[in-house]
Amino acid sequence: xxxxxxxxxxxxxxxxxxxxxxxxxxxxxxxxxxxxxxxxxxxxxxxxxxxxxxxxxxxxxxxxxxxxxxxxxxxxxxxxxxxxxxxxxxxxxxxxxxxxxxxxxxxxxxxxxxxxxxxxxxxxxxxxxxxxxxxxxxxxxxxxxxxxxxxxxxxxxxxxxxxxxxx
Amino acid sequence: xxxxxxxxxxxxxxxxxxxxxxxxxxxxxxxxxxxxxxxxxxxxxxxxxxxxxxxxxxxxxxxxxxxxxxxxxxxxxxxxxxxxxxxxxxxxxxxxxxxxxxxxxxxxxxxxxxxxxxxxxxxxxxxxxxxxxxxxxxxxxxxxxxxxxxxxxxxxxxxxxxxxxxxxxxxxxxxxxxxxxxxxxxxxxxxxxxxxxxxxxxxxxxxxxxxxxxxxxxxxxxxxxxxxxxxxxxxxxxxxxx
Numbered sequence: 001x002x003x004x005x006x007x008x009x010x011x012x013x014x015x016x017x018x019x020x021x022x023x024x025x026x027x028x029x030x031x032x033x034x035x036x037x038x039x040x041x042x043x044x045x046x047x048x049x050x051x052x053x054x055x056x057x058x059x060x061x062x063x064x065x066x067x068x069x070x071x072x073x074x075x076x077x078x079x080x081x082x083x084x085x086x087x088x089x090x091x092x093x094x095x096x097x098x099x100x101x102x103x104x105x106x107x108x109x110x111x112x113x114x115x116x117x118x119x120x121x122x123x124x125x126x127x128x129x130x131x132x133x134x135x136x137x138x139x140x141x142x143x144x145x146x147x148x149x150x151x152x153x154x155x156x157x158x159x160x161x162x163x164x165x166x167x
Numbered sequence: 168x169x170x171x172x173x174x175x176x177x178x179x180x181x182x183x184x185x186x187x188x189x190x191x192x193x194x195x196x197x198x199x200x201x202x203x204x205x206x207x208x209x210x211x212x213x214x215x216x217x218x219x220x221x222x223x224x225x226x227x228x229x230x231x232x233x234x235x236x237x238x239x240x241x242x243x244x245x246x247x248x249x250x251x252x253x254x255x256x257x258x259x260x261x262x263x264x265x266x267x268x269x270x271x272x273x274x275x276x277x278x279x280x281x282x283x284x285x286x287x288x289x290x291x292x293x294x295x296x297x298x299x300x301x302x303x304x305x306x307x308x309x310x311x312x313x314x315x316x317x318x319x320x321x322x323x324x325x326x327x328x329x330x331x332x333x334x335x336x337x338x339x340x341x342x343x344x345x346x347x348x349x350x351x352x353x354x355x356x357x358x359x360x361x362x363x364x365x366x367x368x369x370x371x372x373x374x375x376x377x378x379x380x381x382x383x384x385x386x387x388x389x390x391x392x393x394x395x396x397x398x399x400x401x402x403x404x405x406x407x408x409x
Contacts, residue, residue, distance in 0.1 A: 004391050016366075075371040075372070077379075151362065153359050158355060161355040164315060167353070
């Protein structure tokens, strides 16, 4: 039975935190069980190690791991958890962009007309791992939950205040 | 004289006391809840006179802070509040002198209401003259005695509430004490905005109690919820009644 506004706010906090924690733990499970590297299969072991290691570090730092916390067990506010997750530094394997090198070669006597970044990409030269964690959509999933928080205000509250305002 | 009331030492009401919901439906019930027990006359302080031809004496305050006799007009108070009316009717039956103990924590707020009821407008706080805690206490007193109509003109005239209006965009003045103020005086929009703001900022302290991210604790007075219009009363008051 709901008894007051504070209880309702705490219930909404718990439901929202629960959804946010589900996102975090689902992503943890995905990192463990699905293919992480978006660049090339050959990078998968190292790429996964970077993403998994830094994601677990983030959870550890905030006492959300190794025990998987329920919403009722965490002291965070919705805002606090959202900000922490939003600013989490999830590392990815080092990216290489040989575009600059291609330009240098173009300026040199090395067959400048035909050398492009594509030349190196096809030989493993251009590797962008940043999207390897981005594919889990942590921020966008949390933003959806954050933007869709329920209201603790009841119709009975509104009606009472309408009545009070007329006094 | 007003400043002497404000400076009188009294413990500040604890904001950590858990709120307790108690159904108090009638003016008679509310009147009974703030009057109780025998009064030791030796504890009393010099009488404050709001009406020198007043026919009733209120004994205002708490045991710990000492009781303050206040000479009042039962007629003026009866016109202002149905709760006060019930209170005086009850005491007239028992005691011709009409002496009524009022065990309120919110003494300064009660004095404001009493001064307005006795037309002593020159003795009430001026523009922006109330802190958010004082405003919260005034809201509690207004809800308890059903005297919003009596106080609102001065609330608006002196902007007692406007200066505490929460700015949920910047996060300034987002004091949870505003909930009860908005609830009592009918500030629906700010109530809804502050609720959305506060829901995001509530965490738990080491003991599992609700606490805001900036360290503020929720006040003991919070608006009630689903089941009818009920008044939130601190547990100390409940214990006094029982």
